[in-house]
Amino acid sequence: MSSYYCPDCATRTPVESASWCCPDCRGPWDLEFAAAPVDLKSLSGRVNSMWRYEEALPLRAPAVSLGEGRTPLVPLTETVSVKLDFLMPTLSFKDRGAVLLAELARRLAPRRVIADSSGNAGTAIAAYCARAGLDCTVYVPEATSAKKVEQIRAHGAHLELVPGDREATAEAARAAADVPGTFYASHVYNPYFLHGTKTYVYELWEDLGGTLPEAIVVPVGNGTLLLGAAIGIGELHAHGLIAERPALIAVQAETVSPLAAAFHAGAEDLLDDNAPPRPTLAEGIAIPRPARARQILRAVRESGGTFLTVTEDQIRAAQLDLAARGLFVESTGVACWAAAGGWTDRAAVVPLCGAGLKTGVAPGPGPHSVQ
Template identity: 80%
Template sequence: MSDAPVPTAAYLCPRDGERAAPTTTAWCCPVCGGPWDLDTAALRPVRPDALGGRVNSLWRYEEALPLAGPAVSLGEGRTPLVPLTDRVSAKLDFLMPTLSFKDRGAVMLAELARRLSPDRVVADSSGNAGTAVAAYCARAGLACTVYVPEGTSPKKTEQIRAHGARLKIVPGGREATARAARAAAGAPGTFYASHVFNPYFLHGTKTYVYEIWEDLGCTLPDAIAVPVGNGTLLLGAALATSELLAHGLIDRRPALIAVQAEAVSPLAAAFRAGAEELSGAPEQAPPTLAEGIAIPRPPRARQILAAVRESGGTFLTVTEDQIRTAQRDLAARGLFVETTGVACWAAVGGETERSVVVPLCGAGLKTGLAV
């Protein structure tokens, strides 16, 4: 094990209450097989008057994070918030070190892995999370293997290889890729850097909302729109809004607007049906330009649906033509964003009644211009 401080927040299963030590490499609950949450009782409020002079990265919110004193940071976070219309602003998370918002969670996973000193790190991804994990493992000096589905953007696989990670291309879709990675994760000495199952990733993505809160003068917009596949940004946003509300740092919770591609929208369908879980979702997702959110069976589906409902939010879906139009519209405004990253703009760009923030969460160079 590394000589760095070990993590102290215990793992907690949200379904059955099972607990595990923070130093475990068990990547899921041994009782139900579901994703872990963290026991966050030790986290403290972020005081606005304490932020002056702090590091200009997501680590400035140290009281709210389950790890402190990182050695693997690349300066991630603190991305610009810019107005697009009178009511809609965009957070430019495509300006992260690996050109996507996934750096927020990947730095947490790599820092955790560094402290646990595994022989190897394994990750699976549709592209951006794998790129981010590869980059931060390179920063941490950790051997890394990334599993991706066949058909993943060549620009993303090139990035993964460039960071020195071993790339495994899996025949089939996202579910087959996850199974392959989980099989490899069972080998001794392996840390599974799962952006879905490991809650440290969510505590990284929640800094997205802390930054909006700080930039808007310690308040939040009426609504926060996020693209949803596995729901890592949405669940991070839900964590942040709950913490800020509990600590008396906001007086209301913004509505969470979850956006999915119409072609792959199992969560939107379940939400509209009033369901608490997914049922009967196909394993293989139909093709969509929004490859980053083409997830037919998200493991945290129950939590995602509950988080949207508790916020007073909703699900919206966008067509392939709307995605194409939104990408070109943003490019005409000076912002070249990948096709997954424009989904929220496609969904709420015409909002006129309430204030909304959308994430532009991946650079257009990752996928090119949709045709």
Template identity: 75%
Template sequence: MTDYQCPMCDVRSPVESFAWRCPRCHGPWDLDFAAAPVPLDSLAGRANSLWRYEEALPLAATEATGGGPGAVSLGEGRTPLVPLTGTVTAKLDFLMPTLSFKDRGAVMLAELARRLKPRRVIADSSGNAGTSIAAYCARAGLDCTVYVPAATSPKKIEQITAHGARPELVPGDRETAARAARAAADEDGVFYASHVHNPYFLHGTKTYVYEVWEDLGGSLPEALVLPAGNGTLLLGAHLAVEELHTHGLIAERPALVAVQAAAVAPLASAFHAGADDITPSTAVPTLAEGIAVPAPPRARRILSAVRAGGGTFHTVTDDQIRAAQLDLAARGLFVEPTGAACWAAIRAHGLEGRTAVVPLCGAGAKTGVAPGG
């Protein structure tokens, strides 16, 4: 296993230490890992899961190569691309095992935890990450507790419980639940399966782009339109784009177009102000609860990643999200409101002038139709 490394102060820590953040600046870790090229022409016969991209994954070079014996997997990944317009294609990540794209990162955290053998695993979530961590911990035979806001969708809490994990309902908002989890994470023998702080999660979500690249025959669209709350999919996409470009597997980097809910948009505000970091916003209710993050810990990295490829930020209102959810449902694609945010941005901001892929991140069965729809 490689080391954790702090991007701000260069502190390093072995993964086996269970340290979940930099002890000096308290920021999230990066990973001291360099991906090798993924040979496109050899993929056809590989495991039909995330592990097929073994050269690009920080755990694959040892026990889990290619999803071999013992590696945690539920057959995640390989979700289809479906055209929405002549230029815009949707990637149906709501068809993942737990009905959310978070499975891409959860499988990496569960496999890492399985090797480290902690006393217990904890996570915090507004719902989707928690259900995903719970499922993959069940697959790995790991004891798991998930801290969630008390107002989390009952359907998501039911799913967490069904997988054998213990939901810890915390009065207050998403950040209150995160603080409770972080306090528990400092106990001995606890592995904090944080989709925000642990960089292994990002190396799982980057397979989203590797799949698009594979399915488009070794190319990428002109733009990747991505939701931005804590930025776990966006930062994973940035990792993949940089790896593919560095290895000469794509000629040009696509623009990363980030989407936030208008009600909670600290990243969009900072980007358009030309700032390198955010001013934390106020947590207010919005249909896009999955990306309503007032102070994302990796904010500086998210802003840098969007700027690096000539991308931008757009915001969408609840009315636009509701309309996009209903439009997708009318096309046969029932997703939760947060999962419709990127399609809402395409429709509201006239982004159909170049080829683009949007993720449909979470199934509508998790939350139902947006109120008012």
């Protein structure tokens, strides 16, 4: 296995230590791992899952795979295509990272696995821990969508409903993570998750014949898909497999947009006077203080991208608009489509991250097109 290292204070520790954060600054880990180049011509005969890019992944030959990855890329307009990442085993893109965390946990053999989530990551961790035969506890806010709670329980995980917001849930899980014999399957703190989500970009690269679009648009809360995309883009560029890096267009709900506020203020980290969060239909990205804020802001700036925000009415309209096009997506997953006016001047790909059955139809006005 590789080693963890802290990007802020350069502390290092073996992955086998199962340390979930830097012991000096309590920040999230990065991973000392050098991906090998993937030969595009070699892919046609490989397994039809994200594990076809095995040279680029820090773990190989997983015992817990459910066939995740290789989701369809569908054109919706002349310039915009959508990647149907809700067609995953647990109906969200979080399977890309969860399978690596569960496989890592299986190899480390802890007494129990814990995770915290607004719903989708917890569902994915629960499913893959069930596959691996691992005892799993998932912490979620008490206001989490009923269907997501039901799905977590269906996979046999212990469920902890935490009063308060997403941050209170994370604090409860982090306290439990310090108990000996525990593996904290954190999609925020553990970098293996990001090396799973980077396969989103490898799939785009393959499907587009060895190229990437001008812009990759992603919804951002904790930034796990955006940072994974940045890792994947960096690897492809470093290996000479793409000539140009696409711009990363990050989308937040207007009511919970700390990263957008910091970005447009020119700050390198979250603002001290950050506005308190308000309720949003996009529960999956309602993160008031993302732990990897500095990395997210840096990745967007270095890509030449930007941050956009969307209103609750735009989210409602976008969900209905996509449904009218044949795609029923959860309210968080439509945020990027809701921001369509901000990036349709260039060829772009949008992830549809979670199935509409997870949250149902958002209440509000009737359907109208966002294009």
